[in-house]
Amino acid sequence: MSHAQTVFKRVAEANVTLPCHHRLHNLEPKSLDIEWLLEDSEADPRVVITYAGGNIYTFLTEEQKGRVSFASNFQAGDASLEISFLQPSDTGLYTCKVKNAGQYEWTRITLKVLEKPSKPKCWKEGEMSEGKEMTLQCNSASGTKPITYRWKRVIDKEGKTGSLPHTAQINLSNSAQIMMKNLTWTDSGSYECTAFNEAGQDSCIVQVTVQYARNLGVIAGAACGAIAVPALVFLTVWLTIRRKEKKKYEEEESPNEIREDAEAPKARLVKPGSSSSGSRSSHSGSSSTRSTANSASRSQQTLSTEATPHITPTQHSQVNANGREAEPKKINHTNLVKTEATSAMVPAQSRAFQTV
Known part of the structure; x- marks a missing residue:
């Protein structure tokens, strides 16, 4: 046997x-x-x-x-x-x-x-911000028990690994889990988990990126800036267009205001001594009055030129109360011209109003 x-x-x-x-x-x-x-x-x-x-x-x-x-x-x-x-x-x-x-x-x-461990799965839990804490976990779905897990930090692109940062602590009851407290930006990087047993091993990698606490405000400011800049550009363009439209409107309205103001002095040229019917006339009556005044002025000049040669001073002997013969009065040619011009003006004005 x-x-x-x-x-x-x-x-x-x-x-x-x-x-x-x-x-x-x-x-x-x-x-x-x-x-x-x-x-x-x-x-x-x-x-x-x-x-x-x-x-x-x-x-x-x-x-x-x-x-x-x-x-x-x-x-x-x-x-x-x-x-x-x-x-x-x-x-x-x-x-x-x-x-x-x-x-x-x-x-x-x-x-x-x-049976060697199957390809493990790596993941992270927690908040990856400065001062916060997070957990890295690893698990292989199949393989001969017991399966042991080992975490390392990837140092370079060639896959060289190094020790974990001082903030990392391995869970003694579960080597597939490590806890990282009071995170800093130096904890950012790649972490590799290797699952192994007697039959062999396999690994996975998880990427950790710790956010700067102060960068959160910068990111928020950048987001607000991204919204504010287009709004500011739009407002600038809109104000420019409105300014041009306003300037164009003022240029178009300016000649009209000048023409309306130009007629006001002409209306004031009519003398208060004119006929009462002229003062009660409308805007068209004022224009007729100005035409009549111009005609009267030309008639006055004509009468002054024509009447002057024919006027001769006539002397009339008058006896005053004392029986003495008074000296003849001298005729004032200036007053005579004004009187005749006024007489000639009244019929001309009457004709002007009739025509209107």
Whole structure:
């Protein structure tokens, strides 16, 4: 009898050969019987492969169908078992039993199929601002337990890593989590989490950017500026257009005001001594009055020119109360001209009003 027992550890999807050597093949070759059994924690022992009566039986378990076989010449003393493309379900205690001519030998081997951690997922929780605190977490969904997590800081683009900042503290009960308190801008950067076990490892990276507290006001000011600048430009353009429109309006209205003001002095040229009907006339009557005044002025000049040569001073001898002969009065030619001009003006004005 043989009671050897060893432990084999293999990575999932790899191949393994479980050794089983015996010395019973020389006894009765036709009565040789070989059997591999698997014991795991979930089911009763089951047959993996067997040789009996000169035949090999391998399709005994659905999980290992087509993946198990004898590795060598089992009839010559090597009944080793080969399992290909290992799965986590292949883990367990394997027993190799060999019997022939009433004699027994067996070998026990513990097989552990190790599955390396799946690609972990990294994420962050908390507020990434100066003075605040945040948590970095990492988790691998599958893999052989136990899985250990290790955090490092990425220093450069080549992937070189270094130690964590002094603000980071690893959660002792869960190495997949680190806490960072009283954040500063120096804590910004890339952080790498590596999940590993006996089968292998894999990693992920999370980016941390700590915001400056004073930058929040700058950002808010920039946002307000972005809104205020277009509004200021619009207001400037609008005021410019309004100023041009106002200037254009004043230029258009200025000549009209001058023409209206120009007629006012002409209306005041009419003398108060004119006919009462002229003073009660309308704006058109005022214009007629000005025309009549101009005609009268020309008539006055004509009469003064024509009347002057024909006027001669006539002397009349008058006797005063004392019986003396008074001296003849001298005629004032200036008064005479004014009197005749006034006489000539009145009929001309009358004709002017009649025409109007």
